[in-house]
Amino acid sequence: xxxxxxxxxxxxxxxxxxxxxxxxxxxxxxxxxxxxxxxxxxxxxxxxxxxxxxxxxxxxxxxxxxxxxxxxxxxxxxxxxxxxxxxxxxxxxxxxxxxxxxxxxxxxxxxxxxxxxxxxxxx
Amino acid sequence: xxxxxxxxxxxxxxxxxxxxxxxxxxxxxxxxxxxxxxxxxxxxxxxxxxxxxxxxxxxxxxxxxxxxxxxxxxxxxxxxxxxxxxxxxxxxxxxxxxxxxxxxx
Numbered sequence: 149x150x151x152x153x154x155x156x157x158x159x160x161x162x163x164x165x166x167x168x169x170x171x172x173x174x175x176x177x178x179x180x181x182x183x184x185x186x187x188x189x190x191x192x193x194x195x196x197x198x199x200x201x202x203x204x205x206x207x208x209x210x211x212x213x214x215x216x217x218x219x220x221x222x223x224x225x226x227x228x229x230x231x232x233x234x235x236x237x238x239x240x241x242x243x244x245x246x247x248x249x250x251x252x253x254x255x256x257x258x259x260x261x262x263x264x265x266x267x268x269x270x271x
Numbered sequence: 272x273x274x275x276x277x278x279x280x281x282x283x284x285x286x287x288x289x290x291x292x293x294x295x296x297x298x299x300x301x302x303x304x305x306x307x308x309x310x311x312x313x314x315x316x317x318x319x320x321x322x323x324x325x326x327x328x329x330x331x332x333x334x335x336x337x338x339x340x341x342x343x344x345x346x347x348x349x350x351x352x353x354x355x356x357x358x359x360x361x362x363x364x365x366x367x368x369x370x371x372x373x374x375x376x
Contacts, residue, residue, distance in 0.1 A: 183365070193305070193313065193356050195365035207363045243312060249319075255301040255360040259324060261312040 150174035150260060152244045157265030160234055164269075168229040170244030170262055177225040178202070181250040183258065184218060184229045186240040186267075196242070199227065201251050231267070239269045272361045274368035281374045288344040290371045292357030295338060300359040302340040304333060307370075308353045316355075317342060349375050 156168040168184070184196040197218040198207045206218055217230040227244060246260035275293045282288040292302060302320050305313035315324050317333035320340065330345045340359075344351055352375045357368040 185365075192370040193358075193367040195367065198363075198365070209364065249301075254319065255303075256365060257301070257303040257315060257318040257358070258305070258313070259315050259318075261314070263312055 152246065152260060152262035154242065154244050154262045154265040157242065157267045159268045159270060161271050162234060162236060162269055164234055165230070165232045166234070166267065168231065168242055168244075168265060168267070170227045170229075172225045172227075172246070175246075175260075178222040179251070181205075181247040181256065182218075182220060182227040183245045183247055183256065184227075185243045185245055185258070185261075186238075187243065187264070188240045194240070197229065198247070198250065198256065205250075234267075234269045236269050239267060241266050272359070272364065272366045274357055274359060274366050276355075276357060276368035276371045278369070279372045279374065281376060282344075282347045284349060284375055285346055288347045288351070288373055288375075290342045290344075290355050290357075290373065292340040292342070292368045293338055294340075294359060294366075297338050297340055297359065298336050300361055302333070302335050303358045304331075304342045305356045305358065306351075306353045307356065313356060344373075347373075347375055351375060 154170045199218045215233045220227040241264040243264045244262040245258040247256045250256040304317040307313040320335040321333045332343045356370045
């Protein structure tokens with residue numbers, strides 16, 4: 149079965165750190181660019197970061213630059229999001245998504261989403 | 272970059288629903304659309320302005336011209352009730368619209 153499964157969502161205090169993981173299965177992971185997207189419950193979607201198939205291209209949303217780090221391990225079919233210096237406004241469901249577009253020389257689009265993992269920032 | 276969507280759209284069953292997404296010179300960018308039903312992850316319904324992924328019904332179509340991209344659902348069904356999000360990529364940054372809640376009543 150083709151799927152993405154996120155994990156690592158927890159309750160964390162402001163200023164703290166956590167690492168989200170996303171495991172892929174059912175497809176050739178290193179053929180794809182991967183992203184993280186987040187959503188405050190009841191609100192819209194917000195893009196977080198992109199990592200190309202080989203990690204050679206990495207981009208972040210401005211509000212995450214310098215605090216979040218996206219990485220991947222193709223030997224483990226996994227992508228990660230290290231979240232540092234978290235703020236209350238980082239509270240959201242974080243989705244791992246697959247992108248067949250960017251690596252093909254066109255604009256990114258997301259054809260596979262995980263179920264999401266909830267990060268709550270609270271003291 | 273900003274994308275603007277109407278917060279809500281209502282449509283009667285069997286009628287055509289139109290959801291817009293506006294942005295400066297949006298026609299210069301590829302636009303995608305995602306459907307998100309309550310409690311579920313988003314699903315891609317349109318990519319590269321007007322392409323449908325496999326498994327998406329033909330009643331879903333998209334267009335992009337000028338400053339506005341449009342998602343059209345012909346013969347809307349009750350199962351189409353959901354939030355719809357548009358998305359575009361510019362200058363190595365992804366932008367989503369605020370989302371539109373489609374009500375079928």
